[in-house]
Amino acid sequence: MNISIVPALKVLRPAAMLVIVILVGLVLGYWANATFVPGNSPEQPIAFSHKIHAGDNEVPCLYCHTQARRSPSAGVPAVSKCVGCHLEVATEKPQIRLLMSYWENREPIPWIKVHDLPDFVHFTHKRHVLANIECQTCHGPVETMDRITVSSRAVNGSAQVGHPWKMGLCLSCHRENEVVNGIDCLTCHK
């Protein structure tokens, strides 16, 4: 007797095609999201614009993120720091009024984290700032952004959004600059 799987395949063919189409669709959808949707650009509790501060008014990054030059973490300024200027500056704008309401209630502003390194990575702002690496190298052209945004894929030299942080970004820079032991895993993996 001749045993063949061909008849069985014939019956299964429509089902097999369905499975293939669904799988391809899933991958495609995932890829499309990962590639074309900006990774992270949440609406912040106060519509703080880096464009106005760092761009138009040329406030240096380290004026507010003072920690960056002496601590692993750049830190966000205390509310008092914002108020220090805005007692005088642009006091009538609605967003500044919002700021002052936080200040008057002695409440911190719940900023949403945009640039988020995985917890297993050791990164220190101090070393990079002291090595005169521009903030924009990793954070993208922050001074042009009204709202801080990270891309979800590497866009070399993109002027629109910040870089996503993948290991390759760290490594290529460490290689280029010949950082001492810069490509040893333990330099960054903790």
Added chain:
Amino acid sequence: MSLFSRFMDGWRKYRKPGYYDEFDYHWTMTIDLDKCTGCEACVTACQAENNIPVVGEDEMAKGREMQWIRIERYWEGEYPNAKLSFIPMMCQHCDAAPCETVCPVGATYHNQDGLNAQIYNRCIGTRACAVYCPYEVRYFNYYDHEWDSPLEQQLNPDVTVRGKGVMEKCTFCIQRIRQAKDVAKDDDRRRVQDGEMQPACVQTCPTKALVFGDRKDHESQVYKSMNDPRNYRVLDELNTDSSVFYLKKVDA
């Protein structure tokens, strides 16, 4: 570099410790067994420093404890001449480490400071390294361990909390080494000085039985200690070329 010269370079390094021409630092520990009292302060210090989970009684019963440094105990003789000796045992950071050659994904390797590194992200949990390790100092995460709230507030932010399916072990407190190098750079120094940094176990040892430092610095305390006539290495006959030297217990 041509393929041939790369091959020759690799061949040349093959018999050298950790496949390096020369280590940058050569971190080494000595443990004086004549001073060790088995008090286990080092064990708790290590657990606090390195976010080592508490696995619970059931897991302990299965031999799945997680203590990067442990105290082993060996009895000799019978009552009334029974004697007990303690020996602290942790990753020996062997320069010819059996665990490094077996890892199929290169998650454990030797770095330029003579450290046996374990990169958690690479680890796929084959546990081959633990089988190859003659000192049995590699510990496997059988679960995603949890901390009863608010105990997690104690976790050290400089050390990763390891997830399920990952092998882990003593790092000689790599986070402290990193910090010390950072401080040295701040001071425009090229090298970390002796005594500037100590792993948690060394720092807390109440009898100062543990000494840590850079073997390449011949003025360092650890260099002097490892050249004590009492020195030996555990299971030295396996040629693991370990970086932990023990000083023999004195019978008197």
Added chain:
Amino acid sequence: MPNIDRREFLKLVGAGGVSVGAGFMLREANKDPREYLIPHVLAPEDFSSGLDTFYNSVCSMCPAGCGISVRTREGRAKKIEGNPAHPVSQGRLCTLGQAGLQALYNPDRLTAPMRRTGEGESASFEEITWEQGLKQVGDRLDLLRAARRGNRVAFLTQGVRGHLAQLFESFMRQLGSPRLLHYDFDHPHTLYAANQQFFGESRLPYYDLANTRLLLSFGADYLNNWISPVHHSLGFGESRQGRADVRGRFVQIEPRMSISGAAADEWIPAKPGTEGILALGLAHHIVAEGNYNGADLGAWTNALADYTPDAVAEQTGVPVNTITRLADSFVDTTPSLAIGGGAAGNHSNGVDTLVAVNALNYLVGNIGQEGGLVLNPEPAGPAVQQHRASYSAMVELAEAARQGEIDILIISGTNPVFTLPPAAEFAEALAQIPLVVSLSSFLDETTALADVILPSHTYLESWGDDFPEPGVGFSVGAVSQPVVSPLYNTRGTGDIILDLARRMGSSSVMPWQNMEEFLKYGWRRIYQRGDSQTLAQGFDAFWTSVLKAGAWGETTNGSTAFTLNPDVIAGIGVAPPEFSGSEEDYPFILHPYLSPNFHDGRGANLPWMQELPDPMTSVVYGSWVEVNPVTAEEMGLSEGDLVDIQSPHGQLRVPVFVYPAIMPNVIAIPIGQGHGEYGRYAKGRGVNPIEILSPLLEPITGNLASSATRVNLTPTGGRVKLVKTGGVSRDLGRDIVQHTSLGVEVSSAADNSIPITEVTT
């Protein structure tokens, strides 16, 4: 190309569209969860995100008073280290001290004041406000005080020193009540009494381990739980291998090998309670051999006449040649030092035993010598010795409660329901007190019986200070400052007491708003002892520098001159120890010892401590009874066999651990487990040997003779698996721990292999 009909095609297109959407959403769901960056409103001075801040403070996990340095990051305590500037700990710390973080972040902490509702079985606690709680207690205190019945208030605390102790004292003085009791299970009452008898001062001397060449320890587990283990360990390490050409030799005399016994060069088992007799045997030999030439030689010869090596060997079970050898080397190897305590002090003859040990030091001239025993100066801070409560003082308190003489009992930090034998009937006495107030941070066995709980901060959240006892030969003090802000709605013990004092109208005498203010007031006096330079800088500068350094010291030494009161010599003598229960009915002597992990049980709620293998047995998460291998074989017992242990006062069921270094007629159980309350990690684990102790007393101090209970041991046939980490506990020729002889230069490992002993199965 297969033939697809229109229907099929549309199906596929639909499915494709849906799956693209699903893939898109899958990626969306896979994105990192939203995290927040919460800034400060006002940036505090000592806070930098991403950077460590270290605060110096004092460890309160045991009474040693080590200085600690706590690493904090962004307001959370991350790691406790020893404070290098503190002379007691010198940058080092023990395992329990390291685990203090888990007391702070313990999930079972009391988070708010509570009040008992309901009676008996249905009793439970309801949360109240601080005002309610303090008012309830304060009003009744005020009433009693106004009615001049303040003596119906009792205050029971764990042993505290420094200004908190002084605060308790003034509080009770305001009430006119003498009932202030500092109770710790392991407080060395007999040692204080022995020093009072011998040196005329009720203080502990400084034991200079670092410089000694021979240490005889009579029962004192000085490396583990006895008085100041971290400092002793520092001395041990220094003495052993810290000096050129000299290696200290350590001899440990005790019925069951402790950690100190394992570390010693020689472990000598002596019958329980005969340690003092052995000391006098040594003294006899020293005097008889003509190695003592003092003016009071005659008196000594008379006093020691009965303690011939033969007689002593008979009583102690230690061979004659060991006695004479020890005595000779104690004379020859100077400086030498004898210390006594622990189980040796917890017998009916405890005080006499420890006097005998002091006598040994005296005869060899170790007193006031470097490498011997150095007398400490008066502590700079408030002294509290007179309030230390022995077992009999606790029984008196319980009796007074039963008589209805006590209306309010305030309990702070101590857990007598756990650490007193049931014979004291303390829990029953608590039920007779109308208002029991607990200031504990945890729901321990005693707090569970309280009427009102006013939970206090842990030591890492509160202000305090400490003057270590014993000092280190000179005056030392340290301030304990909060290293993190309080986690819960709790308050500092001192703050609670000051608040209660205000409520009972004592604010004129105790005007301080909080503990910090009171501390500063107290430390002003210490500031005034300073030199002109310190004084010129002002108190605030002094205070800041003490907080920064974490320790304050003054290099005035205690007096070295010591003359022995001749009456003491005539009184020297150690009676044979008494035991409860007859030898026929109860053939074993129970040796309860403080667990290295849990101290007197206070560490049992710390998960790290539960999971830390016991150093000697490697057992975790439970209790065991240690039995000599020969005894075990005779009784057919092996590891894990459940046995019933019965004393005249109770019974326990516990698994056997065959312990190679314990006398055949002694069995040992660690103290610390067996909690009925005290949180999820401690509750219902193991057994508490205190539960079967007989209330036998040392007559001079009223101290519980906790090592003097006889028990019998009955196999039950049951068996459990002892959870432990150690595998085979023998070397089996692997040569892992290598040994060498003193002075022999070693080149290869093979020449120094140790004799391999057969494994007993």
